[in-house]
Amino acid sequence: MSLPHTYDWEKLQSFCREVFIRAGVPADRATTVAESLVQADLRGVESHGVVRTGIYLKRVEKGMMDPHAEPTFVSEHGSTALLDGSNNFGAVVGSYALDMAMERAKQYGTGVVGVKGSNHFGTGAYYAKKAIEQNLILLVMSNASQTMPPSGGIRPFIGTNPLCIGVPAGEETPFILDMATSVVARGKIIVSAQKGEEIPLGWAIDKEGNPTTDAVAALEGSVLPVGGPKGYAISMFIDILSGVLTGAGYGQYVNNMYENWDEPQNVGHFFIAVDISRFIPLELFKQRVDLYIRQIKNEPKAPGVKEILVPGEIEHRQTERLKREGIQLPLKVVDELNDIGLKYGLQLSEAAIQNAPVIESSQT
Incomplete structure (x- = not known):
């Protein structure tokens, strides 16, 4: 067929x-x-x-997610709030949290929402784009199940905990940094394993701690933090905000959605929305961001480089093309x-x- x-x-x-x-x-x-x-x-x-x-x-x-459950705000204090996702879809829970963060940002200048009881919430850019449409800056992060060792270790302990930052621009493409704190998102290794493809050396180690290009061996082992100790430290910080602070799972207490069929994931997220107009007039800010981007793109280029790109530009063009x-x-x-x-x-x-x-x- x-x-x-x-x-x-x-x-x-x-x-x-x-x-x-x-x-x-x-x-x-x-x-x-x-x-x-x-x-x-x-x-x-x-x-x-x-x-x-x-x-x-x-x-x-299997009853590991409840699409009918109602995410509930368990505490609200001025610009801050804590949301219990009630084990609904991560994208649903994340959208609830984003809406509250944006609402609080417009009321107080900043909106900070922590989340517990959630699941895999997709890409951070999904939320950043929505905040940008509302002329807000957004920082969003999430923890994840254990796939990455601490620096010097070989056994997975923390997740490839992602960080996303979205910043509006005027005529230029908005700045969107959406990154895992590992060299590469584990999902890319899953895709490589499904395709029967090797992965680049330096992405992961096998279960004995040896560098590997075998995607299957990598999934049995650990992905590596970006920048070594720096990526590990950033991932740990995201885990503290998203998990420890919110009451969600953290470290070894975030359950793997592919392997654990006894308990919910209990993923945690953390949203910070900022109202630009509380600092500087919005249009002036966008003009300054545009100027900043143009100055960067006009910098002298290294041999063989045709264009200097800013974070989010490749993905923006990809979206338009696809x-x-x-x-x-x-x-x-x-x-x-x-x-x-x-x-x-x-x-x-x-x-x-x-x-x-x-x-x-x-x-x-």
Whole structure:
């Protein structure tokens, strides 16, 4: 059987939304989760894209996530708040937290929201873009299950805890730094393992602590912190804010969504929104950011470098291109989504771009 592998982003998002709805997820929450996944694929972060659909559904089916639970603010004090996600989808919980952080920022100048009782919340850029649309600066971070050793160790203890910073611009592309504190997000190694591809040396170690290019061995071992001790320290700091401070899991107490089928993940997040206008007029700020970006891009270039880019620019261009050309999915992801669709009476092929190349299904 041959299957398309290039999909219209809006139709793919509608397909995923409908899958979640038919799996029993309330429509508004299904919309949020599907949007989060497809936005990741559009930005080229396929490790956080629709590849996660299957594991999300499985955790709902096994009672490890509750899409009907209501995230609840357990404390609110001026510009700060603590949200209990009640074990709902991470993207749903994160969106609740973001809305509160933005609301508080507009009221008090800053909004700080800690989160406990959540799950994998997708890419930080998903939230940063929404804050930028509201002319706010956003810092958002999350902890994750153990995949990275402390510097000098070989056993996973902390997560590849991501940090994202979003800053509005005027005419230029907004600044969006969205990074894991590991050399690479573990999800990319998962994708490499699914594709049967090797990974670059320096991404990970095997379970004995030896450097490896084998993606499967890397998943059995540990990914490495970016910048060695510096990445490890930043990851630990994110864990303290997202986990220790909020009452969520931290370190070895954040459960792995692929391996632990007895307990919820209890992931923690931390959102900080800043109202620019409390410091400087918004339009003046955007003009200054634009000037800053243009000055950087006009700096002398190293040999062989055609253009100096700012954080978020590659992903912005990727998004615009894939919206025009379509999202290409790996064979294994196509097979899995196709099977999920058939289970719920949906045809993934309806989201395909006509006349796009096809691939041979592994089921033939």
